[in-house]
Amino acid sequence: MIERVNRLEFECYDEEEIRKKLFPLFDTLLLASLEKKGGRTLEILSRSIAEIIARKAQSDPEELGRALQPVISPAIKDEIADNRDQMIDVLYPILGGMIARYVTNAIRELLETIDRKIEERLSFQKIKRKIKARLSGVSETELLLEESFTARILSVFIVQRESGLLIAESNWGDTEIDDPQMVASMASAIKDFINDWIRETREVSEVQLVSYGTSSLYIESAGSVYLIAFLDREPDYEQRERINEFFAKLLKKYQTFFSEFDGDSRAEEIKEIERTINEFIAQINEHVSQGEKAGSPVPVRLVLLILLLLILFPVAYLLYRDYRVYRLEEEIRQKTSLEVKLATEGDHWVVSGTVPDLRHYDELRSLLSRLFPQGYVERLNVPLYVLESLHGKLVDSIRKNKGEVSTLKEDFRHLATETAMDRKATQRIRRQIDRLQKNLDRLRGTLQDYQKRLRREKAKLSRAEKIAKIRSIILEKLGKTFGNDPRYHRKDGSFDFKNGGLFAEGKADPKPQSLAKLKKVFEKYITILLGNPETRPYVRSIEIDGYTDSKGDKETNLRLSAARAEHVKSYLASLPLAKKLGADRILISRGMGSKDPILVEGHEDAEASRRIKIAFHLDDRAILKSLQDSLK
Amino acid sequence: MIRKKILLLGDFHVGKTSLIRRYVDNAFSDDYLTTIGVKISKKALKVDGLDFELLIWDIEGATPVKKIPTHYFAGAAGAILVADLTRPETIKGLDEHALRFHAVNPKSVCVRAYNKVDLIPEESLGSIDIPPDTFLTSAKDDINVSLLFETLVRRIAP
Ligand SMILES: Nc1nc2c(ncn2[C@@H]2O[C@H](COP(=O)(O)OP(=O)(O)OP(=O)(O)O)[C@@H](O)[C@H]2O)c(=O)[nH]1
Ligand SMILES: [Mg+2]
Numbered sequence: 001m002i003e004r005v006n007r008l009e010f011e012c013y014d015e016e017e018i019r020k021k022l023f024p025l026f027d028t029l030l031l032a033s034l035e036k037k038g039g040r041t042l043e044i045l046s047r048s049i050a051e052i053i054a055r056k057a058q059s060d061p062e063e064l065g066r067a068l069q070p071v072i073s074p075a076i077k078d079e080i081a082d083n084r085d086q087m088i089d090v091l092y093p094i095l096g097g098m099i100a101r102y103v104t105n106a107i108r109e110l111l112e113t114i115d116r117k118i119e120e121r122l123s124f125q126k127i128k129r130k131i132k133a134r135l136s137g138v139s140e141t142e143l144l145l146e147e148s149f150t151a152r153i154l155s156v157f158i159v160q161r162e163s164g165l166l167i168a169e170s171n172w173g174d175t176e177i178d179d180p181q182m183v184a185s186m187a188s189a190i191k192d193f194i195n196d197w198i199r200e201t202r203e204v205s206e207v208q209l210v211s212y213g214t215s216s217l218y219i220e221s222a223g224s225v226y227l228i229a230f231l232d233r234e235p236d237y238e239q240r241e242r243i244n245e246f247f248a249k250l251l252k253k254y255q256t257f258f259s260e261f262d263g264d265s266r267a268e269e270i271k272e273i274e275r276t277i278n279e280f281i282a283q284i285n286e287h288v289s290q291g292e293k294a295g296s297p298v299p300v301r302l303v304l305l306i307l308l309l310l311i312l313f314p315v316a317y318l319l320y321r322d323y324r325v326y327r328l329e330e331e332i333r334q335k336t337s338l339e340v341k342l343a344t345e346g347d348h349w350v351v352s353g354t355v356p357d358l359r360h361y362d363e364l365r366s367l368l369s370r371l372f373p374q375g376y377v378e379r380l381n382v383p384l385y386v387l388e389s390l391h392g393k394l395v396d397s398i399r400k401n402k403g404e405v406s407t408l409k410e411d412f413r414h415l416a417t418e419t420a421m422d423r424k425a426t427q428r429i430r431r432q433i434d435r436l437q438k439n440l441d442r443l444r445g446t447l448q449d450y451q452k453r454l455r456r457e458k459a460k461l462s463r464a465e466k467i468a469k470i471r472s473i474i475l476e477k478l479g480k481t482f483g484n485d486p487r488y489h490r491k492d493g494s495f496d497f498k499n500g501g502l503f504a505e506g507k508a509d510p511k512p513q514s515l516a517k518l519k520k521v522f523e524k525y526i527t528i529l530l531g532n533p534e535t536r537p538y539v540r541s542i543e544i545d546g547y548t549d550s551k552g553d554k555e556t557n558l559r560l561s562a563a564r565a566e567h568v569k570s571y572l573a574s575l576p577l578a579k580k581l582g583a584d585r586i587l588i589s590r591g592m593g594s595k596d597p598i599l600v601e602g603h604e605d606a607e608a609s610r611r612i613k614i615a616f617h618l619d620d621r622a623i624l625k626s627l628q629d630s631l632k
Numbered sequence: 633m634i635r636k637k638i639l640l641l642g643d644f645h646v647g648k649t650s651l652i653r654r655y656v657d658n659a660f661s662d663d664y665l666t667t668i669g670v671k672i673s674k675k676a677l678k679v680d681g682l683d684f685e686l687l688i689w690d691i692e693g694a695t696p697v698k699k700i701p702t703h704y705f706a707g708a709a710g711a712i713l714v715a716d717l718t719r720p721e722t723i724k725g726l727d728e729h730a731l732r733f734h735a736v737n738p739k740s741v742c743v744r745a746y747n748k749v750d751l752i753p754e755e756s757l758g759s760i761d762i763p764p765d766t767f768l769t770s771a772k773d774d775i776n777v778s779l780l781f782e783t784l785v786r787r788i789a790p
Contacts, residue, residue, distance in 0.1 A: 262634075263634050263635035541787075585680075588765075
């Protein structure tokens with residue numbers, strides 16, 4: 001089996017590829033699991049897994065997939081809905097086999113980075129000893145299923161999937177982790193590292209699987225978070241159920257909070273969540289009798305376990321949540337070569353993405369109406385010209401239909417007057433006319449739709465144009481105010497405060513008498529930028545750059561120029577008008593050294609060189625967002 | 633306490649690790665130990681009266697044959713794009729790093745560091761175009777390093 005798996009690995013170094021090959025495998029597995037639903041022992045299952053992998057490696061994978069498709073697709077739907085637990089158990093052995101070989105090396109690499117952070121007295125050798133080599137994950141899974149002791153929950157973590165930031169943490173008694181933040185971050189890093197590793201590694205090393213002794217991690221991956229419970233034994237069914245329920249409850253209540261979590265640990269919700277978790281832990285552990293106390297786990301092991309088990313998650317996660325969506329997206333991609341996104345909202349499907357041209361739009365729509373006969377919501381970006389052309393087509397077809405209806409009507413009248421016509425024929429023709437009339441009405445409805453859409457699009461465009469021009473609006477205003485001042489640069493709207501006599505040689509703090517002049521200029525400047533609601537939201541920063549003359553060494557000059565800019569910045573930020581307009585919050589200072597000295601007839605005017613420059617920068621993102629909003 | 637994941641991006645050997653080392657431990661070494669995978673450091677700081685804890689991801693640099701894997705970008709609030717002033721091509725490369733980073737994190741912010749300014753002769757500074765949000769830095773001589781990180785945090789701050 002190992003050999004086969006290896007062979008599979010040789011075929012594809014690319015993660016995408018592996019995923020592609022894995023999914024049909026899951027189908028097969030699921031089938032097996034369905035057939036043997038009664039039996040709990042994974043022995044049987046794993047034997048068929050081996051067999052399937054073997055078959056898989058030899059036969060045409062596509063054909064296999066095709067053959068199984070009709071049986072499996074509906075089965076999967078139910079299976080996912082009903083048996084989340086079982087799914088993990090089924091997946092564990094192959095995932096272990098496929099991925100484990102990469103784990104060992106990756107762990108070694110990563111440990112080198114993290115070992116300073118984990119307990120010093122445990123050397124790498126000792127940790128390595130804890131990683132027992134195993135050739136199959138079966139017994140592990142069996143353990144999970146069949147052993148049933150009463151487990152104690154030691155810790156519960158909630159980790160944000162994407163960033164690896166720890167959202168909340170609760171520990172039982174004196175269990176504690178050195179630096180949970182770092183552990184959480186590293187856990188998410190190692191996951192990425194392994195993903196990458198799978199793509200890169202070419203040599204095949206030993207197949208190993210990590211044994212995790214008596215300790216157990218229970219992980220739920222849901223949307224934006226991992227929920228992790230660390231237990232001192234494998235939990236029994238009842239306990240797993242309870243943890244599941246608890247996680248589901250947390251998720252339901254805090255879903256939005258989790259997905260919008262921005263790292264702020266002061267959030268009220270966190271305390272609340274940690275309290276809830278504490279209560280839950282206490283509740284579970286209450287029933288565990290003292291006598292059954294299991295050996296106390298080492299923090300290092302905990303670190304390792306979290307790392308390892310998180311690795312297994314991306315795939316399981318995909319399977320849980322996105323399997324169906326993935327399949328449908330794949331199908332669409334293969335048939336139309338379009339990358340569209342599918343999502344469900346309430347009980348309907350939402351399709352979003354960008355469609356480049358009419359042909360693809362037609363193709364996609366006909367495919368979608370086949371895939372979703374009950375209908376779907378379309379949020380596709382379609383080029384304006386496509387809408388226009390569809391509109392044109394509709395107008396044509398309405399014209400044609402109209403002609404047809406009137407000819408028919410004419411015929412009908414004709415026939416009706418000829419009394420010889422029998423009822424049946426009359427009815428048939430009348431039905432035909434009705435049908436055509438309905439068709440015509442429908443087309444008219446669609447036409448009105450398109451016309452509305454076109455009008456809306458055009459209105460949006462003109463609104464967007466205004467936002468897009470924000471920069472020239474500002475430059476125009478600044479130009480009007482500073483237009484004739486040689487220190488003002490029309491091109492970029494910066495103001496070079498040279499000849500201001502701001503700084504004495506070598507000094508960082510500006511001369512008080514020169515500041516008054518600077519103040520005037522600055523106040524005008526920020527009034528234009530921030531004094532009106534039209535431009536204000538788009539100004540991201542106002543930059544104060546400090547300069548020196550070119551005497552002295554560069555390093556001193558860089559420092560001096562930064563200090564000059566900093567001094568001027570804090571002076572300007574303290575101005576009441578700056579505060580009123582919020583300029584103080586967007587001021588940025590930089591030291592530019594002796595860059596761009598002021599030359600007069602080939603000689604440097606050192607006093608003029610010692611200066612600051614003011615410039616503004618727009619918030620491209622805010623502009624883009626307004627643009628997008630205006631185009632919505 | 634507000635925690636944020638930030639990362640340093642750029643080509644290999646531009647000084648990402650050194651900048652972090654300077655900022656976090658206030659130390660510098662001339663040895664070059666290229667980063668493999670990722671190394672995470674932590675730094676607490678106060679900005680505008682708010683407590684921040686940065687989880688700084690030092691990611692292996694891009695080489696001509698290998699781009700930085702985008703997995704690492706997920707969930708980062710901001711990035712410092714680092715170039716080496718003695719290697720102009722590393723400056724040109726920054727836009728691509730920014731693009732790839734923004735594709736993963738559309739809401740994030742970036743600042744740029746033109747590092748190793750200590751190696752540049754003064755005269756040639758004039759010919760260097762320094763775009764907005766870009767700092768001339770030296771991890772070696774501790775020039776503009778904390779300003780670099782603080783500016784990023786200030787721009788991330790809510
Ligand atoms: N003179 C000088 N040397 C620097 C500076 N910053 C870094 N170096 C040197 O440049 C070399 C590379 O620095 P690193 O910090 O390891 O570069 P890196 O970007 O982390 O490189 P990778 O991890 O390979 O991507 C080292 O020898 C550093 O000593 C600097 O500001 N000035
Ligand atoms: Mg490095």
